[in-house]
Amino acid sequence: MEKATIHEYVIPFKDIERKIIYHFSDSHLTEYDSLSSDEEIAKAKKMTEAWEGVRKGFCDAYGEEYGELQKQSPRTHFQNLIEASENGDALVLAGDTLDYVSGANVRLFDACMSGYRKPYIAVCGNHEPTKDIPDGFLYSSAKKPIQTIELDDMIIVGLENAKREIVREQLDALKTLLSGSKPLLIAMHVPIMTDGNRERLEKSGVYFQLNYDGCPDTNIELIELISNNAERIIAVLAGHLHYSDVSEVANGVTQYVTSQGITGNINRYIIGE
Numbered sequence: 001m002e003k004a005t006i007h008e009y010v011i012p013f014k015d016i017e018r019k020i021i022y023h024f025s026d027s028h029l030t031e032y033d034s035l036s037s038d039e040e041i042a043k044a045k046k047m048t049e050a051w052e053g054v055r056k057g058f059c060d061a062y063g064e065e066y067g068e069l070q071k072q073s074p075r076t077h078f079q080n081l082i083e084a085s086e087n088g089d090a091l092v093l094a095g096d097t098l099d100y101v102s103g104a105n106v107r108l109f110d111a112c113m114s115g116y117r118k119p120y121i122a123v124c125g126n127h128e129p130t131k132d133i134p135d136g137f138l139y140s141s142a143k144k145p146i147q148t149i150e151l152d153d154m155i156i157v158g159l160e161n162a163k164r165e166i167v168r169e170q171l172d173a174l175k176t177l178l179s180g181s182k183p184l185l186i187a188m189h190v191p192i193m194t195d196g197n198r199e200r201l202e203k204s205g206v207y208f209q210l211n212y213d214g215c216p217d218t219n220i221e222l223i224e225l226i227s228n229n230a231e232r233i234i235a236v237l238a239g240h241l242h243y244s245d246v247s248e249v250a251n252g253v254t255q256y257v258t259s260q261g262i263t264g265n266i267n268r269y270i271i272g273e
Helices: 038-062 074-087 103-113 138-143 168-178 198-204 217-228
Strands: 005-011 019-024 090-093 120-122 146-150 155-159 184-187 233-238 245-250 253-257 265-271
Touching: 019 074, 038 103, 074 103, 074 265, 090 155, 103 138, 120 138, 120 146, 120 155, 146 168, 155 168, 168 184, 168 217, 217 245, 233 265
Parallel strands: 005 265, 019 090, 090 120, 155 184, 184 233, 233 253
Antiparallel strands: 019 265, 146 155, 245 253
């Protein structure tokens, strides 16, 4: 049986030497271990069982396969997706890696990533309040407002937008990066509503939209910044929807939303010439 479902996309981009970037989200780890309290163990078992139905519901609702591969545990899927990504140049984890912040979930992330040989970014999702993430772990970096991976001819930028909000600090940092010579690949959890996915996202509600009615002005400014610098933006990567979506943000910039990692989905991008 295959260990993961890989969705491959080719993104031609001038002046970038061929790169392979992997991207997944929504692994929703629900772990307990020998250090867990009775309360944490009970919660982990309850949430693991709950996700068996929830993830199938997303697959059924959006026409995605749900068979023996997809039924594996969140932990198994996460470990398999990490393994699948190891032949790439970098990895983006676009939020909700953890179903909730707990000692066991953070420890499992660190155990899986401590030997990872490639650069990676993990941003927070709505299930991972930044205030709950402890310091001193590999996963602690997920709560930073902005993270970067600088490769030889491109930069991957991770934006923390789990509360469906972009802040001024992030916009200022993006403007500084855009003033440089390297194009940007932007990653975040909550996606932008586009003309291509508007019907689905409007039916789903503002919970799944970054640019919802009444959103902060800074959210709209992010989209305008992307549009006004389209020739410098490789793509936008996101998660949160629990189904795959590919649509144009603005001026030829494509947003790729990966399907749920909790059913073993991962995106593979071949970027460059």
